[in-house]
Amino acid sequence: MYKVFKILPVALLISGAVHAATDNPWYVGARVGGTTYDNLDGVIKGQNADKDDWGGGIFVGYNFNSWFALEGGYTYLGQADYADDGFEVQGLDLLGKFTYQVSNSFDIYAKLGGFVGDADNGVVNDDNTNLAGTAGVGLEYFFNRDLSARAEYQYYNQVGKTDSPGESDIHFYGLSLVYHWGAPAPVPVIEPEPEPMPEPVPEVVKVEAVGAVLPFAFDSDKLTQRDIEMLQPVAQQLVKYPDTQLYVVGHTDSRGSLEYNQKLSEDRAAVVAGYVGNHFGIDETRIVAQGRGELEPVANNDTEEGRARNRRVEVFVPGFEMTK
Template sequence: MTKMYKILPLALLISGVVHAATDNPWYAGARIGGTNFDSFGGALDGAESSFERDDWGGGAFIGYTYNSWFGVEGGYTYLGQADANTGGGGFEVHGLDLVGKFTWHAAPSFDLFGKLGGYVFDVDNSVNNQDDNGVSATAGIGAEYFFNDDLSARAEYQYYNQVGGSSPGESDVHFYGVSLVYYWGAPEPVAIIEPEPVPEPAPVPVQPEVMKVKALSVNLPFAFDSNALSQSDIDRIQPIAQRLVEYPETKLYVVGHTDSRGSEEYNQKLSEERAAVVAGYLGAHFGINKSRIVAQGKGESEPLASNDTEEGRAKNRRVEVYTPGFEITK
């Protein structure tokens, strides 16, 4: 069992990062289910047959998700009471959980997760009138289904190791139950300006001198799962930046793309972020008005090469930056 808890967080990390079922980082919930007491020790050593070891438990919790695979969670959990078979009273446990939550997004609306952390317990053994408090280790696994971005349900199992002390006694406690969870706190989505159709050039009278200015375009490569501009990218778009400054009536078109790894929803969002980063840099550093910039993401829908090879995927992770050609009459 101990080896499984050590391997679980690493396995979830290596399994890969995909789009989360919800972008809300904060959540709170309540859980209820059954509990079981076993492996008695201390004052309870060998007394398993003297207690009814099954009861109910539950609690409430709040958590924060730091990224797509890790978050922290804390809350109150009541683990029930192992009632004495003769006389009154029993061995009752409640306390506070603080755990790390490791998540694998198995499907767009379905997660698998593991927990690892500590349990600050308070134990009351009314059979021998002894109390104790302290910290024990806890770990668990479960599955979570998202009804929408704000609401989910969980089924989970959690193990609490040797809760109690030598005087009141101690016991392993197993909790199994269901939870209802509410999520909130996602930032408002960034609006993406849909591109306008490139207008057909209007006919112009024949003039003695007409200067044709050619269209400029460049493809900027991006690293896997990145929306960061490199210095070489900035150098490559300088001619386009100078064109926009020199001709204030020209427009800028920025289209982001990704390779096929990851879900379509995640890739669409990443392509929009890449386009927004390039458009934002040109607008901020060269004073280009937002009305002159059209930015959009195409996700994985328009590859330049096959996504079956690393070389092909590298070509597909790109942002196309384009200014149309035009004519100037002198």
């Protein structure tokens, strides 16, 4: 039996080499690590033993798809020592390997299958070959599409025979290096694109127009204190919103010639515009001043009351909308 186990691993490797080709599903690997013997039923007749040793092996695998592969190989599981001899196990694995891809280069996997093991008990000078169940878990990291490394644990259940030479559970934990013949690159893990943030809807603010009508005495272009007070909200609007403009329009009643009244209306508009510009720092480019003379009355010029209403200067800042 010992010679069979020495020959089969070589045969497995040769088989893998024969089938190697570009982009084929075959791979081969080697592993090494530690072993621990547990539940040494009937192995060394109740005596204490050194249950820890080293182990290792070689294996070949075939990927059927991205998540399932079949692996077979030779594994040496070391020896539980007692005195100058002990209970030594080696054999052949055949397992299914189930893989979950975590990222482009990192996998986790589980293995489940059988182990044809040769248990050689040197203490009682007996050996036995039997079939035992085995299972494992591990992590696999791909350095590139051809080479990967594994960290794994594998459990072997009741290797040997109860009456002779005895049986034991065996734990293997170690590292593997795997070569993949032309293996396809790992399937990229595509993260879902985040939902685009909705464009903010600008808030539209409506700014109301501000204005005033300043009365003037007959044949006068002088500002009164009341006129100045009426101009305050208009001027503040200009200061608060630097893109706004001030419109100033002067008017007269119908007494006097058209030419004189036109000149008087322009003078009244200029006085108001000059006051706003000088006292509130408003650039003259933002002020439009003009006179309309007696041409746009708002009341009948035949009465004193009507004529007083017509002697005026209209000032206003137009309303507008803005976003914020």
